[in-house]
Structure formats: structure tokens, C-alpha cells
Amino acid sequence: MKPAPFTYVRPKSLAEALGCLDDDGDAKLLAGGQSLVPLLNMRLVRPTTLVDINALPGLATISPTPDGGLVIGALVRHTDLLASPLVRERTPLLAAAAAHVGHRAIRNRGTVGGSLAHADPAAELPAAAVALDATLTIVGPAARRTIPARDFFVGPLVTALEPREMLTEIEIPGPVQRGWGFAEMARRAGDFAIAGVAGIVTPAAPGRGRSSTARLVAFGAGDTPLRLPGAAALLAGQPIDRALARAAGDVAARECTPRDDVHATADYRRHLVGVLTEQVVLDCAARLGS
Amino acid sequence: MRSKPTRASSTDVADAVGLERDLRLVGQRVIRHDARDKVTAATAFAADWAMPGMLHGVVLRSLYPSARIKNIDATRAASMPGVAAIMTAKDVPRNTLWTDVPGQTTAVGSLRAKLHVLAEDRVRHQGEPVALVAAETEEQAREAAEAIAVEYELLPGVFDPAQALEPGAPRVHEEGNLLAHWRVCHGDVAAAFARAAVVIEGDYRTQFVDAAYLEPESGVAWIDSDGVITIRVSTQVIEHFRDVAEVLNVPQNRVRIIGTYLGGGFGGKEDVTVEVYLGLLAWKTGRPVKMVWSRQESLLARAKRHPFRLRYRTGALRTGQIVAQEIELLADAGGYAYLSALVLLYATVTAAGPYRVPAVSVDARVAYTNNVPTSAMRGFGAMQVVFGYESQMERVARALGLSPVEMRKINALSRGDTLPVGQVVDTHVALPELAERAWAALGELTPPRAPHVKIGRGLACNFQPYGRIVWLHDWSSAWVGFEMDGSLVVRSGVPDVGGGQASSLCQIAAEVLGVPLEQVSVYIADSALTPLAGTTTASRQLYMSGNAVLKASRELCEQLLKAAAAVLGVDRDAVGLADSAVRTADGRSLPLPELLHACSRMGVPRSHLGVYHAPAGEPVDLEKGAGKVFPDYTYGAHAAEVEVDTETGVVKVLKLVAVHDVGRAINPLSVEGQIQGGAVQGLGYALMEDVVVEKGINMTTSFASYLIPSAVDVPDVRAIVVESGEGLGPFGARGIGEPPIGPPAAAVANAIEDATGARLSVLPLTSERLARALGLM
Numbered sequence A: 001m002k003p004a005p006f007t008y009v010r011p012k013s014l015a016e017a018l019g020c021l022d023d024d025g026d027a028k029l030l031a032g033g034q035s036l037v038p039l040l041n042m043r044l045v046r047p048t049t050l051v052d053i054n055a056l057p058g059l060a061t062i063s064p065t066p067d068g069g070l071v072i073g074a075l076v077r078h079t080d081l082l083a084s085p086l087v088r089e090r091t092p093l094l095a096a097a098a099a100h101v102g103h104r105a106i107r108n109r110g111t112v113g114g115s116l117a118h119a120d121p122a123a124e125l126p127a128a129a130v131a132l133d134a135t136l137t138i139v140g141p142a143a144r145r146t147i148p149a150r151d152f153f154v155g156p157l158v159t160a161l162e163p164r165e166m167l168t169e170i171e172i173p174g175p176v177q178r179g180w181g182f183a184e185m186a187r188r189a190g191d192f193a194i195a196g197v198a199g200i201v202t203p204a205a206p207g208r209g210r211s212s213t214a215r216l217v218a219f220g221a222g223d224t225p226l227r228l229p230g231a232a233a234l235l236a237g238q239p240i241d242r243a244l245a246r247a248a249g250d251v252a253a254r255e256c257t258p259r260d261d262v263h264a265t266a267d268y269r270r271h272l273v274g275v276l277t278e279q280v281v282l283d284c285a286a287r288l289g290s
Numbered sequence B: 001m002r003s004k005p006t007r008a009s010s011t012d013v014a015d016a017v018g019l020e021r022d023l024r025l026v027g028q029r030v031i032r033h034d035a036r037d038k039v040t041a042a043t044a045f046a047a048d049w050a051m052p053g054m055l056h057g058v059v060l061r062s063l064y065p066s067a068r069i070k071n072i073d074a075t076r077a078a079s080m081p082g083v084a085a086i087m088t089a090k091d092v093p094r095n096t097l098w099t100d101v102p103g104q105t106t107a108v109g110s111l112r113a114k115l116h117v118l119a120e121d122r123v124r125h126q127g128e129p130v131a132l133v134a135a136e137t138e139e140q141a142r143e144a145a146e147a148i149a150v151e152y153e154l155l156p157g158v159f160d161p162a163q164a165l166e167p168g169a170p171r172v173h174e175e176g177n178l179l180a181h182w183r184v185c186h187g188d189v190a191a192a193f194a195r196a197a198v199v200i201e202g203d204y205r206t207q208f209v210d211a212a213y214l215e216p217e218s219g220v221a222w223i224d225s226d227g228v229i230t231i232r233v234s235t236q237v238i239e240h241f242r243d244v245a246e247v248l249n250v251p252q253n254r255v256r257i258i259g260t261y262l263g264g265g266f267g268g269k270e271d272v273t274v275e276v277y278l279g280l281l282a283w284k285t286g287r288p289v290k291m292v293w294s295r296q297e298s299l300l301a302r303a304k305r306h307p308f309r310l311r312y313r314t315g316a317l318r319t320g321q322i323v324a325q326e327i328e329l330l331a332d333a334g335g336y337a338y339l340s341a342l343v344l345l346y347a348t349v350t351a352a353g354p355y356r357v358p359a360v361s362v363d364a365r366v367a368y369t370n371n372v373p374t375s376a377m378r379g380f381g382a383m384q385v386v387f388g389y390e391s392q393m394e395r396v397a398r399a400l401g402l403s404p405v406e407m408r409k410i411n412a413l414s415r416g417d418t419l420p421v422g423q424v425v426d427t428h429v430a431l432p433e434l435a436e437r438a439w440a441a442l443g444e445l446t447p448p449r450a451p452h453v454k455i456g457r458g459l460a461c462n463f464q465p466y467g468r469i470v471w472l473h474d475w476s477s478a479w480v481g482f483e484m485d486g487s488l489v490v491r492s493g494v495p496d497v498g499g500g501q502a503s504s505l506c507q508i509a510a511e512v513l514g515v516p517l518e519q520v521s522v523y524i525a526d527s528a529l530t531p532l533a534g535t536t537t538a539s540r541q542l543y544m545s546g547n548a549v550l551k552a553s554r555e556l557c558e559q560l561l562k563a564a565a566a567v568l569g570v571d572r573d574a575v576g577l578a579d580s581a582v583r584t585a586d587g588r589s590l591p592l593p594e595l596l597h598a599c600s601r602m603g604v605p606r607s608h609l610g611v612y613h614a615p616a617g618e619p620v621d622l623e624k625g626a627g628k629v630f631p632d633y634t635y636g637a638h639a640a641e642v643e644v645d646t647e648t649g650v651v652k653v654l655k656l657v658a659v660h661d662v663g664r665a666i667n668p669l670s671v672e673g674q675i676q677g678g679a680v681q682g683l684g685y686a687l688m689e690d691v692v693v694e695k696g697i698n699m700t701t702s703f704a705s706y707l708i709p710s711a712v713d714v715p716d717v718r719a720i721v722v723e724s725g726e727g728l729g730p731f732g733a734r735g736i737g738e739p740p741i742g743p744p745a746a747a748v749a750n751a752i753e754d755a756t757g758a759r760l761s762v763l764p765l766t767s768e769r770l771a772r773a774l775g776l777m
């Protein structure tokens, strides 16, 4: 099918884009179109105006921050994440996550901002953003605000974005997280995951008495990217071995909240979260060299 | 030099006069004209057609699987912009089509099945057509269809074939839910089980599957200047012009179907799709009308592959020899009969596999439900049973400590054996060789890449009938003729579904008549202008229409050579056709155009109509085992190597070898393409394809939910073509359209058991099912 009729605008500045959103309460932003266009074609959404943000300046850049982190513009494509030496060096977890998004044609068009704003509970980048403790910058008619990724995702396809707001960039804090892991299982190459896990283990800072900490985030296993605090707590301050990783997997399987759908039952997703958590924890540890 | 002693007339003639004439074109890896056209986007598929003043037609479909239609109000829709016509059942001249359901057991009796063009007072499945709209644009047509108010009263439905057969189940049709029942009784089954050293029982299930062709159902209809209702459509069966005529209540010679090159058929375009609706709307409006079903619509409502429940009890001696098979089959027909009774017949006849089994009983039923209808799909019943009998073969072999290849060798059919239905196998069965070659071609065992990964191998064989049931008295016709300049024209009603049907006919004609392939033009699939060739189904076209073209070409050749002999003043036996010229034994030659001009002067026709009649027979009583059911069978063996992740249950097929005895490969490129395509479709069936229907509601109406494998999900399929020369087709060819889809599911299931010890008996073999079987959850 084809979309219901709509007006198409292609603003040249952020202010103009926000103005378009202001003018029409039923407007929608168009970034890579990889999630929006299928919804339009199936007429699951019928916006009256489509605000194409691809011509907005300055949103497609990846810039280093002094603390070793990165600021990534909303229009950066998944392919750019994969191609960027900066991303690979400073946020290898994000590059690994992007590699699992769809197929090349989709990665060439799809954007970081679109992926986060779309907030599919099985998507990779939202989970990676939460695991990396990213901060999102949102601009609206009145002001600019920031929000931690962990508070941004509200439910399936629902975020903290207000109708007239736009996501402009995400910041991933430094220092570089070397203890990362990422694993997912999909029924078919390039499909959304049945379930997946992203993880970061931060080593104890030598001589400062802080023990190691972990952040584990499951996707495809709840209504949003799902933090696994119980599993992460188990790892805190402990040397990681197979038994501990397995124990963390068991806790993760218990604390996730997946649902049934045509592709898999909640039980199977739970099982996968357990197995994948174990694998991710071991990968984090191996990368830390512990 | 002669390569085979059985070559016929023209080649023999050439040999007789000493001209070196091996087959020039048959057996060559010829680039098909249609392949070139598709790659360069030159092919005009059905949906590519447009005409001035053309309307767009859409179908309004039932939302519910079982409901009474209390009222249809189209007044608002009719007044919407652009709307040219709205039709409901009462506007269809003959809305009810009756078909005879063949060959029932005494328990069922003969049945006439009913199909409504548009639903009348009730709907029997979700997606059943209820009304038609034609409008200036497709948008307008869809909007108007949405504005038609249909008042439904929900009725109880039945969604499981076993429940449908229970007393008191809601009746899908007044006659009751048992649609067809076939039985086979061969030998003393009880006594045979008593002799068995090992008895294995298995209960298997297969799923609903979609044809999922690239090209959805589509066509354009118009009333031509001669008043004939003309429909250019993507179909496997141009003979549906008769159905259109019946529905419109016009003479059959007032409807013409022009078949296009298809973007896939797989049986899904064997029944009527858009053509009747197009005919109705063009007839009603007098204007050209286009109809293209959306992917969602096609996935929602088009007939699927039958899900089967297969219950097997297999008895074997300690030597591995199978002595008894007791088989129960139950299939889901969905809301209407379509071809269910015949699909079940194929399953019944082939249920014991390509093996010599002295005692067999088969009890096979298919029931109506309020699920999406099921009908023909590549393999047509004979493929669903492969999962049953090949799983059983593997399990018996394991119980007795025999290798998969030994097990097949011990039991393989051979010429002279009798099938459980009483048909004597009268061609060569190369099964032992096929199994050996498939297994050997797997090569070195792949080492597991991690401790939790296991590698396993599985084998599965099959046999698939090609050609229609002998009592249908199948025939095909073709016209072959030269133009004055020596270029050749082939006319045949064959629809080309993408298997290279048209191209192979050109190769055969060019071979026999001694012209280069580039000199041949082929006209296909026009019910008014090409001689009827029958359906492109049942793996029959190369066999049937290939034989018709061969016959026409040979008879034309004979006709021309007689004239040539007269012109040159030599014996008939001293001339042959080669390189677009007549050649004589004494080294003279006469260019073809000169011969053709001479023919013209002498009144010798330059064309010939060939009609090929398949070996026919009378209906047999399957139960009594009376005789021949199918003309012949194509045999195959696939071997798979899989990798199983024992923590997640994820299965990856690392290798698949597919070996088939095709009798003779007319074009090895096409044959390998059929084998690889079929095997990949079989892997999709094995691992992921699944139309999920919950209480009659289809949950998989997009390619995000209905999964088919992409290029990265399957290994390179190694196709091995074996040529026994034993087929009934031209030059000894057998049909290869359907056979390769049969074995992969069983081969993969057997490989999974080899790797893990876990036996999966429900398709598709998902990682979740394996995780459960491995006790992981």
C-alpha cells in the first residue's frame, strides 16, 4: 500500500523544523525513514505533515569530548557508526550494536536519532545507549533539555519526547569503556532480535578503593531496553569467572519481563537473556583481561 | 558419434547419413531468453501492464473467520469520488462454482464442493472475498472498499482438523467437515508387525506455508475490439478462461487469457486468483481494469500449503528391512475445498516413501476448518509426508545401528517393485546411488567452533510424481513452424512460471530442426492463439509440452525432409537437417530458405501441430491396490550438515547437497536452478516459514512476521544432477519442478538428531522448539 496523503516539508534549520512541528500538531519528523515509511505505507500512522530533517545542518557529526566520550548527532547513520574510527576506539559497544541493525541498505539510511526516538524494545541502539549511560539532548519550542537514556524509554515505541520536541544528539560519557559485551539472537540474519544483551563492566579504579561495577541491559525482553540491576549487582566487586557469569545469567533471566509474540514465547526469551547475559559478562571480563 | 542408442528420428537420420550429430543444444548450459529479459528488466510482468482509461479493482475481504453476513450497505461507498462499480454476490451472474471432489472412499461418498466467487450469506475464513470495487485510482478503490458497511453476526468456528471431525463440531459446510478420505491397504500389516524386530512410532506435524512469490497475484482485463473479455494475468493455468466464462455466463470462446511470465507460482497461482474478479469488473464497467493484490492481502487470504499431522508406525527386521508401515494422515483444508482432495491423494500414494514395503496401511483424511484455505503448493502433499517417512527411516536406522545410506540402500525401490497402491515401478530407480553421492559430497566433517556447538549430519530421500494422475488423460499440444527465411516459431499454451518452461521448448525444437537457438521465437500462454498445453503444475510441463514440441518438431522435420529428398532427387534416408540447411550423405547442402520456398511451391506445409497424450489409465481403487496412479516419479536424496548451539538451540545449516535423477537435463543451468531454488525453499520450510493462524486469524501478514530465508541464511546448495535417461519426457527427461523441496526438512531434522540426540517432530524446526527438546527450558 501507499501512505495516506501528507504535506512534505524540508526545513533548512533547526528553528524552522521546530516551527513546522509547532504549526501542525499531527506532523512527524522523517529521518532515515526505515521505521517510519513502513508504518506510513501500512497506514498505521497518518501524519498530515512530514518534516524531513535530513537537510538540517550539524546533526550528522561525531565529535570527541575531553573526557574521552563522544557526542553523536541525531542524523548520524548506522553505517557511520560502523565506519568511524572514533566510535570504534571510544565506544566499541556502540559499533558492535550498530553492526546488528538490519541489513546494509537499512544501515545506510537509518539514523541514531531515529532509532532512539522510535524506541523499538528489540532495537540494539537504545539498549547500547542505556548500557553506555548516554545522555540525550532534546530541543523543543521553549527550551533545550537533557535526559539520561535510562529515563528516555517509557514503553514500546513510547519515549519521553513531547510531540513538538526533537532529539538532536546523544552524548556518551568517557572514559572509554573497555569491558564491553554485546550479544543477540535473531531468527534470521538482519532481523530484530528475539532477545539480546548489552553490558559494560567497569574495573575497580586502582588505589582508590572503588570496586568494579557493571551495567547490563536486555532488549527484546521487556517493554523498553531493560536494565538488569540484580545481575549487575552480583558482579559488583567480584572477580568474574564462568560460575559468576552463569549466576548473573540466572538472575537476569528471572528479572527480565519479556512477552510472547509470533516469533518466540516469553519463556524462550527469558532463557536467551540468561544465556546471552552469561556470554556478555564473560566477554566483558575477557576484554578487561581479568 | 552416437552418444545414446535410443535417440530418435532426425538424429538417427543424421547418423544414418554419417553426419556427426551429437545433441547440439539439449544438455547445453544455455542462457535462457527470459532470464536475460528479467535481469535487464525487459519483462513486462502482469502488474507492469497499463491501458488508457484503466480502472483499478480491489477486493473487500471478510474480517472474521466464521460469520453470517446480515447486510451489505454500499450506498456511501458508491457515491465516493472515482468509484465506477461496486459488486457483491448478487451482481455475479453465476456466483457458485461446483467442483467434483474425486475418488472418495465409501465412507465419504462422492462430494461436490462449493465455492462462491463472492461470499453470499456467510463467510468461512478470514479474508474471504465479500465485495469488489473498481475506481479511477487504487487509492479511491481502497477507500471505497473500506466504506462498504458489512454487518456480520459472528458464528462459532472450528480451527483444528481433528476437532472439526468430532461429533457436534460447528459445520463449515452443510455436508459436514470431512472433505476427503483415502485409504490404502497393502499386505497383512498385523502379521508384518509381528515379524518386526523393531517398531518405531512417530507423530509429526507440518505447518501452513505461503508460496511467498516475489510477484503477488495481478492482472489487467479489458474487453477487446472483438468483444472478447481479455485478461492478461499472472497464472499457472490459462485454461481458467473457462471459469471466467462460467462465472460471467458467457460462451467459453468469448473469454481469452493471456498469461504473462510469472514472478513465481509454486502452486499459488494454480487456482483462480484475480482473473474472475477482473473479468467481472471489466464486464460490468466496459473499461480496462487492473488488480494487484498487496503483499498483506496475499499473505492473509491466499491458499496455503496444507498442514499435516502424520502418525507413523514402522516395523523393521534386524537387517534394516522395513516390513510394515501403518500411517495416519490428517490435513487441514481450511474453509473451501480447492485441491485438497488431490493433495491428500498425492500424500496417500507416496506416504511410505520410495521404499519397498510389503505391508502398508494408510488412512488419510482432510477436513474443512475455518482457517485460511489450503491448496496446491510445490510438492502437493507428496512433500509433507517426506518429513514423516524420512524421520522414521532415520530412527529405525539408529535403533538398528545402520548408517543412513545403508538404510536407504536396503529398502530402496527398484524397477519391477510394486507400490502400496498397486502401481508397478517401470523405470529405473537410482536411489542408492543418489543417497551415496549426496552423503559423500558432504566431504570432511566441519569441526565445531566452540565446546557448546555440535555438528551433525542427516540424509533424506524422496520421490515425487511428475505429470498428472493417469486417469485425468493428460495431453498437451504445440505448434512448430518455419517462416520463409528459416526462422522458427514455437507456439504453446505453456505458462512460464520462471522455471525456463518456454526456453526449454525452444531448445528442443532447435535441436530437432537443426537451427541455432537464436533463430527461434516462442509464443506462450495465450488461450486464444497458442495451442493449449495444460497447466504449469505437477512438474509436468517439460514432460508434457516438451514431448508435444518434440513430436511436432520431428513430424515437421519428417515432412520437410521428404520434400527435400524430392527436390534433391535422393532417398529420404540420405538427407538431414543441420545448421539451417539440408545436408545430404554425399556432401551437398540446400539452405533452409530454399527448401522452404520449394515447400511453398509444392504445397508442403511448413508447420506442424503436435499433440502429446500421456499414458492414460482408468481410476484405481487405492484401497484394493489396483494399479497405476502416476505416470512416473522423480527420485532424490539430500544430505545436510548442521551446527547446533546447544545453549540457545540455534541451528545453522552449514552444507546442503541435493541430488536428483532428472532423467536428462535439457538445460543443466535451469535444472540446477530448480534444485537450488527448491532446496532453499525447503530449508525455509524446515527452519522458519510458518503461517501462524490463531482461531482463524492470520498473525503473519507481512514479511516482518512471515519469515523466508534470505541469501545469508542458507548455505550454497550443491546441486548434483544425475541423468539416467529413464524419464518419460523428451530425451528421457523427468520433471524437476517440485521434487527438490521435499527432502530438506527431514534431512535437517535428522542432522539435528545426529548432533544432539534430540528428535524434533514439529515444523518449522525453530531454535525454541530445539531448546525445549534439549531440556534447556
Ligand SMILES: Cc1cc2nc3c(=O)[nH]c(=O)nc-3n(C[C@H](O)[C@H](O)[C@H](O)COP(=O)(O)OP(=O)(O)OC[C@H]3O[C@@H](n4cnc5c(N)ncnc54)[C@H](O)[C@@H]3O)c2cc1C
Binding pocket: A028, A029, A030, A031, A032, A033, A034, A035, A036, A037, A038, A074, A100, A101, A102, A103, A106, A109, A110, A111, A112, A113, A114, A115, A117, A118, A120, A122, A123, A124, A125, A161, A165, A166, A167, A168, A190, A191, A192, A193
Ligand atoms: C527490514 C528492516 C530491518 C530492520 N532491522 C532492525 C534491527 O535489526 N534493529 C534495529 O534497531 N532497527 C532495525 N530496523 C529499523 C532501523 O534501525 C531504523 O533505522 C530505525 O529504527 C529508525 O531510524 P530512522 O532514521 O530510519 O527513523 P525514521 O524511520 O525516519 O523515524 C522513526 C521515528 O522516529 C522519529 N524521529 C526520527 N528522528 C527523530 C529525531 N531526531 N527526533 C525525534 N524524533 C525522531 C520519527 O518521527 C519516527 O516516528 C530495521 C528496519 C527495516 C526496514
